[in-house]
Amino acid sequence: GDSVTQMEGPVTLSEEAFLTINCTYTATGYPSLFWYVQYPGEGLQLLLKATKADDKGSNKGFEATYRKETTSFHLEKGSVQVSDSAVYFCALSNTGGFKTIFGAGTRLFVKA
Amino acid sequence: DADVTQTPRNRITKTGKRIMLECSQTKGHDRMYWYRQDPGLGLRLIYYSFDVKDINKGEISDGYSVSRQAQAKFSLSLESAIPNQTALYFCATSDSAGGSLAGGPGANVLTFGAGSRLTVL
Numbered sequence: 001g002d003s004v005t006q007m008e009g010p011v012t013l014s015e016e017a018f019l020t021i022n023c024t025y026t027a028t029g030y031p032s033l034f035w036y037v038q039y040p041g042e043g044l045q046l047l048l049k050a051t052k053a054d055d056k057g058s059n060k061g062f063e064a065t066y067r068k069e070t071t072s073f074h075l076e077k078g079s080v081q082v083s084d085s086a087v088y089f090c091a092l093s094n095t096g097g098f099k100t101i102f103g104a105g106t107r108l109f110v111k112a
Numbered sequence: 113d114a115d116v117t118q119t120p121r122n123r124i125t126k127t128g129k130r131i132m133l134e135c136s137q138t139k140g141h142d143r144m145y146w147y148r149q150d151p152g153l154g155l156r157l158i159y160y161s162f163d164v165k166d167i168n169k170g171e172i173s174d175g176y177s178v179s180r181q182a183q184a185k186f187s188l189s190l191e192s193a194i195p196n197q198t199a200l201y202f203c204a205t206s207d208s209a210g211g212s213l214a215g216g217p218g219a220n221v222l223t224f225g226a227g228s229r230l231t232v233l
Binding site: 004032034036041042043044045046049089093099100102103104105 | 116147152153154155156157160170202204220221222224225226227
């Protein structure tokens with residue numbers, strides 16, 4: 001079945017460092033891909049998405065490119081801030097668009 | 113007010129008790145979901161509903177039941193709680209208009225509530 005694998009955390013960075021969180025997926029058809037973020041004590045919220053191969057999703061300085069050839073959707077940010085400390089979830093939604101499968105989540109700590 | 117409201121936010125109960133978690137939404141979305149979050153496991157789908165008359169089991173529905181009382185309300189019940197049901201539970205909604213069933217990919221963007229933390233002793 002469909003699945004999402006993302007790098008284990010926690011990831012600890014200093015402020016202004018470059019961030020990469022790896023995500024790969026297994027799916028039939030043409031899934032949509034997402035990154036959700038969960039700040040402490042809150043529910044998940046959509047960070048960015050891409051609905052077809054080679055699309056780049058971007059938001060708040062974060063970017064991810066839908067790579068069908070490597071089945072990947074890695075999250076990147078050029079310069080992280082303390083306020084980016086959160087748990088990041090990679091996810092996919094199947095072709096029918098009604099069921100979302102999540103990775104295990106990667107916790108990010110950013111030090112001042 | 114939040115778009116998706118969950119009650120209670122925190123609950124401690126004992127083994128064997130019946131528990132209901134409630135979810136209401138003001139998004140006007142037709143689809144509603146219950147997920148469970150456990151450390152290192154991400155979110156796993158318990159039940160989902162496409163409309164009031166449509167209820168479907170997710171990957172971990174055993175020990176849970178749901179009720180879709182109205183388009184805006186979707187409750188999750190644990191008939192006889194057990195300790196391994198201790199977890200953080202999330203309700204989510206989405207709009208079917210955001211997905212494409214006829215060719216091409218859809219984007220089923222989820223809107224989440226703040227979560228209900230359940231502890232079963």
